Amino acid sequence: MVSFTLNGTEKTFDGDPDTPLLWVIRDFEKLTGTKYGCGVAQCGACTVHLDGSPRRSCITPISMVEGSDVVTVEGISGAEADAVHKAWLALDVPQCGYCQSGQIMSAVALLQLTPKPSDEDIDGAMAGNICRCATYQRVRQAIKDAAGMMEG
Amino acid sequence: MSVSRLLFIAGLSAAVAAAAGLAAGVSAAQDHTAATLKPASDFEQITDKTARAVALFEEAGKVIQHPRCVNCHPAGDKPLQGMGMHPHQPPVARGEADIGMPGMMCGTCHGPANVDVVAQAETIKSIPGNPAWHLAPIEMAWEGRSLGQICEQIKDPARNGGKTLDEIVEHMAHDDLVGWGWDPGAGRESVPGTQEVFGELMRRWAADGAACPKA
Numbered sequence: 001m002v003s004f005t006l007n008g009t010e011k012t013f014d015g016d017p018d019t020p021l022l023w024v025i026r027d028f029e030k031l032t033g034t035k036y037g038c039g040v041a042q043c044g045a046c047t048v049h050l051d052g053s054p055r056r057s058c059i060t061p062i063s064m065v066e067g068s069d070v071v072t073v074e075g076i077s078g079a080e081a082d083a084v085h086k087a088w089l090a091l092d093v094p095q096c097g098y099c100q101s102g103q104i105m106s107a108v109a110l111l112q113l114t115p116k117p118s119d120e121d122i123d124g125a126m127a128g129n130i131c132r133c134a135t136y137q138r139v140r141q142a143i144k145d146a147a148g149m150m151e152g
Numbered sequence: 153m154s155v156s157r158l159l160f161i162a163g164l165s166a167a168v169a170a171a172a173g174l175a176a177g178v179s180a181a182q183d184h185t186a187a188t189l190k191p192a193s194d195f196e197q198i199t200d201k202t203a204r205a206v207a208l209f210e211e212a213g214k215v216i217q218h219p220r221c222v223n224c225h226p227a228g229d230k231p232l233q234g235m236g237m238h239p240h241q242p243p244v245a246r247g248e249a250d251i252g253m254p255g256m257m258c259g260t261c262h263g264p265a266n267v268d269v270v271a272q273a274e275t276i277k278s279i280p281g282n283p284a285w286h287l288a289p290i291e292m293a294w295e296g297r298s299l300g301q302i303c304e305q306i307k308d309p310a311r312n313g314g315k316t317l318d319e320i321v322e323h324m325a326h327d328d329l330v331g332w333g334w335d336p337g338a339g340r341e342s343v344p345g346t347q348e349v350f351g352e353l354m355r356r357w358a359a360d361g362a363a364c365p366k367a
Contacts, residue, residue, distance in 0.1 A: 018268070018270075020270065039269060039270070039271060039272055040269050040272060040276050040279065041242075041260075041261040041279055042241060042242060044242070047260075053257065053259065053260070054255060054256070054257075054260050055259070055260055055261075056260060056261050059261060059263075059267050059269060059279045060263065060267070061263075061267055064263055064264070064265075106255055106256070109255045110254060110255035113254035113255055114254050114255070121253070121254065121255075124245055124247065124252075124253025124254065124255065124256055125253055125254060125255025125256045126255070126256070127242050127243050127244060127245075127253075127256055128242035128244065128256050128260065128261070130242075
């Protein structure tokens with residue numbers, strides 16, 4: 001039995017301890033905002049926050065989550081999340097949208113760590129989030145806009 | 153390189169590169185499986201102490217220069233991957249503390265243990281992990297260096313984290329992240345021998361004067 005919190009709510013999972021966290025989030029908890037992309041931590045679509053840090057849920061066994069706080073795109077909150085939400089809407093960042101949950105989780109984590117990120121900071125934090133619609137320019141601008149909103 | 157260009161390239165090539173790179177790693181691994189590590193006792197017949205130390209270090213070099221070790225001792229700011237030592241995908245960077253960039257740390261993907269992946273191609277079996285997963289600091293870069301150069305580097309406190317020779321031997325013999333090389337996870341070739349045999353080679357090398365190969 002694995003115990004953890006998911007978006008602030010206490011949860012338990014008593015299935016196979018090797019079950020990926022992503023499976024638990026989507027198939028058992030029915031939170032489908034977090035996406036399955038590649039399954040091998042190559043694309044970033046499955047990014048969640050594990051104890052406050054971004055983590056690829058597709059390669060995170062649920063056994064590793066014991067006692068941890070998991071936050072998904074449905075539960076992300078705070079000043080950085082609010083700013084990212086507004087900036088994403090204002091720029092209409094997504095195209096097909098499949099990768100955007102992961103993009104947003106990485107962007108929020110970046111702003112939590114680096115409130116006023118440089119291009120290099122953005123490159124470094126977002127390098128693992130692939131977008132096949134190539135929305136990268138809008139992702140970058142939205143992160144900068146979100147940083148500006150927080151500053152102002 | 154801009155993030156858009158970087159990620160566009162990554163987007164186009166990630167799946168192919170990952171699959172091809174790992175496939176290459178698997179086929180290269182088959183060429184290395186014969187590698188073994190001789191125990192320190194095999195070198196006792198060498199009577200000249202300096203020559204013996206050099207021979208011991210050359211044997212230990214089978215481990216030190218193995219891609220499994222050098223991949224995380226890169227000469228640049230990005231780790232390498234696989235037996236082919238190709239650039240790491242995704243295109244991560246070491247960051248100021250050698251644990252990645254803020255928002256994209258090593259721990260974003262690498263957990264405290266190797267993780268078997270499910271429902272993947274035969275060429276991708278696991279994601280490596282260790283509680284201390286990180287890059288060796290840049291002053292400890294081994295990529296592109298000869299074994300003799302690495303030997304001198306290992307002995308130099310300015311380039312070995314301020315360690316004494318005894319501490320270097322202890323690190324090689326017992327450090328858990330060094331030990332990962334012998335337990336690198338499914339689908340990944342381990343370094344030759346055992347950490348115990350490797351540690352003894354290093355201990356005897358130090359005891360015999362820690363002489364380095366010329367090249």
